[in-house]
Amino acid sequence: MPLDMAWVRSVQANTSAIERRCATLPGRRSIKKEHQAAWLARAVSCIDLTTLAGDDTEGRVRRLCAKARQPVSPGILSALGLEGLTVGAVCVYHDMIAPAVEALEGSGIPVAAVSTGFPAGLSPFHLRIAEIGESVAAGAREIDIVISRRHVLQGDWQALYDEVAEMRAACGEAHMKAILATGELGTLRNVARASLVAMMAGADFIKTSTGKESVNATLPVTLVMIRAIREYEARTGIKVGYKPAGGISKAKDALMYLALMKEELGDRWLSPDLFRFGASSLLGDIERQLEHHVTGAYSASWRHAMG
Structure with a gap:
């Protein structure tokens, strides 16, 4: 849609109210037993399994893709009745796209690439x-x-609108996630306005961070961004996805993000086409929690390596 500057300028963010809202979430949302297992399985399906290291090799990417195909051990999935569970995507640098595409052939798991001079x-x-x-x-x-x-x-x-719109055009049929690097934008109001402008310019997803900033995904930033998504959908009818990335490494953190998405946007945004976690170590902790649900015992983290 065209850039609506009146809409952009009208956007504000009450920082203290946002922080209070997020601070109450862990105390209000306690998910246990089979419900927790179900939510964690949903979290697995929404993970962009990621490797963005300077020492990435084709072998590492192929191992990561094998993990993407089988993110949780077959025995656990069988006990849960969730055979066939996979992650949402595998995210790599440009040079690693070819081995990732080859390793994921026939799986239906898409390859995501970071681009535009990342990070x-x-x-x-x-x-x-x-x-x-x-x-x-x-x-x-x-x-x-x-x-x-x-x-x-x-x-x-x-300038931001023009930049994102041209990038969107260059993506063609590929879905575009716009990384806002929220930890470097200064204020929550800037986060809200940047979110809105990126959506106006055609972003299919808005994403918090590259994972390389000193501050990455947080619940207050998430609340600001998903309320921008909610307002945009209310005005235009267009659903835009959300991806928190960086710093989400524990299963309990994933549950808080899922709960916030459900409360603010509803069940429709708890699917991989509208919600992703940008993560690597998160999957290992979720697998440990699922194994505990099935067996009653925690396993060592080294038993759930990513690649």
Whole structure:
């Protein structure tokens, strides 16, 4: 849709109220036994299993893809009646798209690629656009782009809109997740406005972080972003997805994010097409919790390696 500056300027964020709302969530939402197992299984299906390290190799990516195909041991899934459970996607750098696509062939699991000069987003703009095209051509079905933080910090919403819209066009049929790098945007009001502008420019998902910032996904940032999604859907009828990324490593944290999504957006946003966790170590802790539910005992974390 066209950039609606009146709408963008009207957006505010009451920081103290947002923080109070999020602080009450753990005390109000205690999910136990078979209900917890069911919620954790849903969390697994919404994970973008990720490796974004400078020492990534094709072997590591292939092992990660094997984990994506079988994220929880067959015995546990059989006991839960959840055979066939997989993660939402595998997220890698551009150079690792080809081995990931090959390793996931026939699984239905898409490959997501970080792009546009990830994580800083400061490479020449024409190269960022070209990188999107290269990743789509290599087989990535989802593209995680990063915005230029300076546009938000300077209040240049037109520049942000134009940038994201051109990136969206370059993605073609691939889904685009717009990474806002919320830990570097200064205020929750900036987060809210950047979320809205990214959605106006055509983002299929809005995502908190690259995972490389000092502050990544938090519940207050999540509340701000998903309320922007709720308002956007109410006005336009278009559902935009949400992806918290960075710092979510425990099963209990995943439950809080799922509970907040359910309370604010409803059950429709508890599906992989509208919600993802950007994570790597989170899956191991969820698998330990599911094994405890089935066997009554906790296993060592090394038994649930990612790759």
